[in-house]
Amino acid sequence: MNILDWNTLDADARTRALARPVQAVAAQTRASVAALIEQVRRDGDAALREITGRLDGVVLEHFEVGEAEFAAAERAVPAELRIALQQAVTRIDAFHRAGMLQPYTLETAPGVTCGKIVRGIGRVGLYVPAGSAPLPSTALMLGVPARLAGCREVVLCTPPRRDGSADPAVLVAARLTGVHRVFKLGGAQAIAAMAHGTGSVPSCDKLFGPGNSYVTEAKQQVAQAGAAAIDMPAGPSEVLVIADAGATPAFVAADLLSQAEHGPDSQVLLLSDDAALIAAVQAEVEAQLARLPRQAIARQALEASLLLKVASIEQAFAISNRYAPEHLILALREPQRWLEQVEAAGSVFLGDHTPEALGDYCSGTNHVLPTAGAARAYSGVSVASFQSQISVQSASAEGIAGIGPCAIVLARAEGLDAHANAVALRLEAAP
Amino acid sequence: MNILDWNTLDADARTRALARPVQAVAAQTRASVAALIEQVRRDGDAALREITGRLDGVVLEHFEVGEAEFAAAERAVPAELRIALQQAVTRIDAFHRAGMLQPYTLETAPGVTCGKIVRGIGRVGLYVPAGSAPLPSTALMLGVPARLAGCREVVLCTPPRRDGSADPAVLVAARLTGVHRVFKLGGAQAIAAMAHGTGSVPSCDKLFGPGNSYVTEAKQQVAQAGAAAIDMPAGPSEVLVIADAGATPAFVAADLLSQAEHGPDSQVLLLSDDAALIAAVQAEVEAQLARLPRQAIARQALEASLLLKVASIEQAFAISNRYAPEHLILALREPQRWLEQVEAAGSVFLGDHTPEALGDYCSGTNHVLPTAGAARAYSGVSVASFQSQISVQSASAEGIAGIGPCAIVLARAEGLDAHANAVALRLEAAP
Incomplete structure (x- = not known):
């Protein structure tokens, strides 16, 4: 461990002391991730099978976890762990619920009502890594707010083990939070599948979760391409x-x-x-x-x-x-x-x-x-990360009579006469 | 205008009907934006001077708008427009204020208090285009929520006109919303300056606003490089x-x-x-x-x-x-x-x-x-876009005694013994 005295450092040394090691993505990583994404986009499930065989060392006919595997996971997880997962869910639920976005409306002028409505993002994809160890806690941290957000479909990918099964604790955690579908897919190929969709994996609007440098790079690439939004850089x-x-x-x-x-x-x-x-x-x-x-x-x-x-x-x-x-x-x-x-x-x-x-x-x-x-x-991730807020406005004839002239002045100042016209037509038509 | 009957279309035709024209960024655009960003990062204000001369057709010694130019703008803007801008600010302020994030705390277990605090992002950069027409309304839409968010410093860039001045209505709008500093810079060079900082332009944590394809590509590139966050793809x-x-x-x-x-x-x-x-x-x-x-x-x-x-x-x-x-x-x-x-x-x-x-x-x-x-x-952009939410938790000795064992079980299940140890040490030390 390095011990330094901040007040003996000059400006450059201070900058160096606080600099993170550069997470330079090797050009090779970037290219191989791009190739994996393109392969999945083009060949779908066949690509997932080939890549999973090559990188995870297991050939899977089907990626989705079925009822039998969920049931086996329930039996495999010790009672103590199951109870701890359940207790964590209870507190994560309480904390996230308390901070949820609320719809609101107000009258910004007589006859002009503005507000926001809140909607769960339609389909979201969660990634739960299992590198040095599987992380059931991450399934909770993503699954609970996704459920509270009211997303129509919550999909989760986690890498398969050598025997072709998923980590039982991750499966139990996913079920506790109400995740709808779990796929045994890892790495950049999982991100590609959830972003672009394949025969078996549905395409998702937004992807969440931590991962290694390949997963992180894949998330950046699909976001950059507009295929899916992502939670944050990692x-x-x-x-x-x-x-x-x-x-x-x-x-x-x-x-x-x-x-x-x-x-x-x-x-x-x-x-x-x-x-x-x-x-x-x-x-x-x-x-x-x-x-x-x-x-x-x-x-x-x-x-x-x-x-x-x-x-x-x-x-x-x-x-x-x-x-x-x-x-x-x-x-x-x-x-x-x-x-x-x-x-x-x-x-x-x-x-x-x-x-x-x-x-x-x-x-x-x-x-x-x-x-x-x-x-x-x-x-950090919250329920709002799984939702969108939509503005809503409603003006009565009285409302547009009041604020319409303001809009006309601003539209004309910006040279947007059709904007001004859309308001003026309503004002002229008023009784 | 094309008229189609949705129910006579097959799946492919429906997909085509709803497809946006591909906004394929030409490789040339991408490369020239990357070159502009690199030039600004390397040569700072000298690069801004060269690029602005070349692309905006005006050589500026200083980019920042000073008091004299603000005062001239106040005189130049017609009273009717100034009043309309002020009225718009009043309603934008009321609507955005009503939807602001609130800090909260709750006890998730006896002796365990969790909450969120809300902080304005330190320094934010707003971009106000002036392509076919300057857009003072955009200055309002970005400036008002930035002020409500409590950002320490709000910076705004807008392209210079041929005579070296900024659009007066944009300046008046910026002042009405309390923007701290305005720079006469446009295009990818403005984005590069706000992301990386130059001698005169401070580097910003997050960039906002619409723009042409060069501005949009520049925002994507600085975000991808981790130089600054951005509001959304445009x-x-x-x-x-x-x-x-x-x-x-x-x-x-x-x-x-x-x-x-x-x-x-x-x-x-x-x-x-x-x-x-x-x-x-x-x-x-x-x-x-x-x-x-x-x-x-x-x-x-x-x-x-x-x-x-x-x-x-x-x-x-x-x-x-x-x-x-x-x-x-x-x-x-x-x-x-x-x-x-x-x-x-x-x-x-x-x-x-x-x-x-x-x-x-x-x-x-x-x-x-x-x-x-x-x-x-x-x-869409809201006050929350200009803020971060920070989780805060506080456990008493009683609190960790209650939930600590749950954390230990989960940490051990994930093979993270030092995590378990950090909890166990506190439990052992308890009176």
Whole structure:
């Protein structure tokens, strides 16, 4: 882990300290993803069969999970896990439901009523990765808001295992959230299938979910081509912890490690105004690392991590807002008081008893969040991500009599006489 | 205008009838936009000076509009226009304010509080075109929600005129909405400047606004590169009118023409269950066309337009939802009753006295809307477009004692032991 003192760095060194490793998509990745998408677009299910055989090592006649496999999954998942998934669903549902968009109307002028109506996006596609491990929690984080949004059809793709089955916990999670159809497809081919549709996979209006660099690149390519909208650009997971002298080093170390174990490219930052705390955290990280099964991955991530000594907690927030982390942990006394300083982050965790893992699984908030600084302009997944809002306006004869002349003046100023005429005709026809 | 009967068409013909003209970005456009962006990124203001001289035919030493030019604009704009702009601002403000995101919190379990806070995106860039005519209304539609969102800095670019000045009405509109800084820059170079920043133009987190194919391509390229987020993909403007036998042909014709005059690539569709109405509208279009200054543009758009005879109004809605128009006019008796049938559209206009022009200018709704079928997954610009929502969670010792075990089960199921450990450490430390 690298320890730096922010106030000894010049502007260039500060920029370098906060720079994410460039996620340069290799030209080869871009080209091979484009080729996969084109193959799926052209040959449909035959392409999916060929690609899945080649990349996942399993030949599937049918991709869709049937009732028998769902039933087997229900039997295979331990009761304890099923109960935990159900409890998580309950809290994710409660939190997302409370933040749902509401339709509204108001009279903006006498006889002119304007409002918004809310509609679930017709058909949405969810991607649940199963790289180093399957992620049933991601099925919950996408499936619950999709159900609340009222989408007509919710489709989910997750990679097949070598034996041709899907991960049972992912299937149970999908069923708990009411996902309509599950397909055993992974990687760029899954994204291509959901964007363009094949004989078996329906084409979806918007695609959601994390994935490896191929999945991410495929999402970008189908979005760029206008084949489907996507939730957000995705990159490696990140945490930034702001800790004061009163923080518990063992807790802070555990939080840094639970980010580091995600992958070798995970981003881990600690900012503190207390050098002793930084040293204590460093020692704790070493002690806890030794006991972790994913030690090798975490060590790689920690090599690029940063422990940053700052002059004050205020300065830590200025740096954090500049970095715009996906996860922001405030290991501070009176964290609620500091919250107003947060300008850009995906999800914030307050105080010593709120590890990121709670938000990852079951506090109720979503864990599909903007990374790589995208939190400056994007928000995490919510019910609104699965909906569109449609403006509606209605003017009576009195209404257009009142505001029509304003529209005519503006239309003429813009040289759009047919616009002015469409209003003038109604005014002339008024009784 | 082409007249077709939907129920005589086979599936392929129906698909063709509803297909937008492919907005294929010529490889040459893509390359020249990429070159402009790279030049601006590398050479900053010097590049802007060179490009503006070459493409806009004016050499500018400084791009930013100063106080003297704002003052001259105030004098140049007629009182009638200024008043109309102010009235529009009042209604746009009222409508957008009513729909603003609200922060919220709830207890998802005893001792576990989750919520969302709302923050204005730090710095946003607005683009206001001035192609065939400057569009002060677009400055209002972007500037008002940006102000309501609480963005720290709002930047606006609009192309310079040959004499080096900006359109006075656009400047007055920008000032009315509280835009902080205005730059005389157009085209892909304006987008590049706002995305990457130059000596004079600050780099923005998110870019908004319509534009020609160069502007649109530039927005796509900077978004793809992660340099700035963008509001939505943009294409030519569209209207779909659903009219019944009771509709007034002159009104419907005027609405079709006010879309057609936007540009030769504007999309115009009329769906009706009444053949006589369709014929009457067609006659009215010819009659009104003769009196329009932008007749040549409108005629071009009308050549690709479609008058579609349907079996029923229900069928018209099924077709409209499949097409997902930017603007949807319901020239129907009891339009409010039909509203529930609308699944995908940008903005809806109810009844005989609500021409699209009202929404374009001053009903209060936004006119920056999804085109080319994007309404299936995107919504028009709102205050939320200029904000991010940040999740916040806070667990007490009691809170983590309650939900921590659930997180541990899920973390272990996903093979993420450090996640489980971060929770377990807190549980062990509990009094």
